[in-house]
Amino acid sequence: MEANKLSVLLSAIYELLFFHVSILTMSSSLSPAVKVIGTRFSAFSHRAEVALRLKGVPYELITEDLNNESALLLKHNPVHSKVPVLLHGERSIPESLVIVEYVDEAFDGPPLLPADPGDRAAARFWAQFLDVKLSQNVSARVYYVHQQCFRLIWLAIWMDGETRGGLREGGEGRPGQLEGKRFFAGDRIGYLDAAASVLTYWLAAMEEVAGVKLMNAEEYPALCRWAREYTSCEAVKGCLPDWDQLVAVYAANTDKFVLVAKTLTTFGISKA
Secondary structure, three states, X not given: OHHHHHHHHHHHHHHHHHHHHHHHHHHHHHOOOEEEEEOOOOHHXXXXXXXXXXXXXXXXXXXXXXXXXXXXXHHHOOOOOOOOEEEEOOEXXXXXXXXXXXXXHHOXXXXXXXXXXXXXXXXXXXXXXXXXXXXXXXXXXXEEEOOHHHHHHHHHHHOOHHHHHHHHHHHHHOOOOOOOOOEOOEOOOOHHHHHHHHHOHHHHHHHHHHOOOOOOOOOOHHHHHHHHHHHXXXXXXXXOOOHHHXXXXXXXXXXXXXXXXXXXXXXXXXXX
């Protein structure tokens, strides 16, 4: 008798577990696919990828050739034809910072933006300050850097030593204070950390190619410590490009980068 009761109980537990697994499988299969059109060599594609990884969202990276835009990219970002683009089911979301905010709102997981409205506004302000806005001369295929912060960095890397002095003039406006904090968001990586990530791995690669050192520990100890902390995070390391390949890509494009810097100075854009 007891054996029969045990058998019935085990059978009921099995059916319950089977039903639970079936529901989870069905729910997973119904979730819209998440894909990123981008490239590991782009710091802006990295923003999208790291946001998804921090949220624990599985995704597929569709690698884009930046010198030969695909039909898929033109279809999903016809306005700018730039990476990254997030594909979430039938939705197409372009622009890296827009993607980070979308990921934060659309998926469960640790929040990327602060809960306090004032802190959220401050994070967005500094992210826009750091962001690179590019406009393209289509016929000449030359991109112009519009944000003052990155104009200074770009000129400091790819122009002569006299021009590099301008970086320190604008260096006082760095995004908030890192002293006493591991990341801009506090103890974990958040929205502003993702926005500023170009100042880590990618800036270091450009410095190596150009033979300069802009962000050194003597002048910017907190930023350098933050950069090390950021690139040591497992979620971040999973979407960093191979270092040697990144350096090789920058080295191959040095003439183009110098041309952009000269264009900025020729038309007085560096003073805007």
